[in-house]
Amino acid sequence: MDWMAWTWPTAIFFMVIASLLITFTILAIKFPETPRTGILRIETTRGDRLFITLLGSAFINLAWLGLVGANQPYALIVCLIYAAAVFRWV
Known part of the structure; x- marks a missing residue:
């Protein structure tokens, strides 16, 4: 390896x-779990919300790297807030 x-x-x-x-x-x-409908108006399960969170976090980190630079630990804070919002409202 x-x-x-x-x-x-x-x-x-x-x-x-x-x-x-x-x-x-x-x-x-x-x-x-039974699927639930959130602000996206689509039925999502825990796995769907995890996928949305991981995908969104990847884009947040890429945007952070391109716009802000090397302070990636702060991007983690933004990703955790985003994850909490996705699991709460999506």
């Missing part, structure tokens, strides 16, 4: 994504 230039931040990123997927799978099995 040396050819991929794995670093600890990269490994942690993929471990967090994997743990989120495992957690949401366990939640779906233990606590089945």
Whole structure:
């Protein structure tokens, strides 16, 4: 795996994504959910909202990197606020 230039931040990123997927799978099995309709006027489940959150967070981080620069930890704060909003209202 040396050819991929794995670093600890990269490994942690993929471990967090994997743990989120495992957690949401366990939640779906233990606590089945009926889809709900939010401000987007489409039916979404927990998994849908997770996908929307991850996709939006990627765009937030890319925009932050392009507009602000290297202060990425502050982008994490914006992403957490965005995630809370998605899981609350979408």
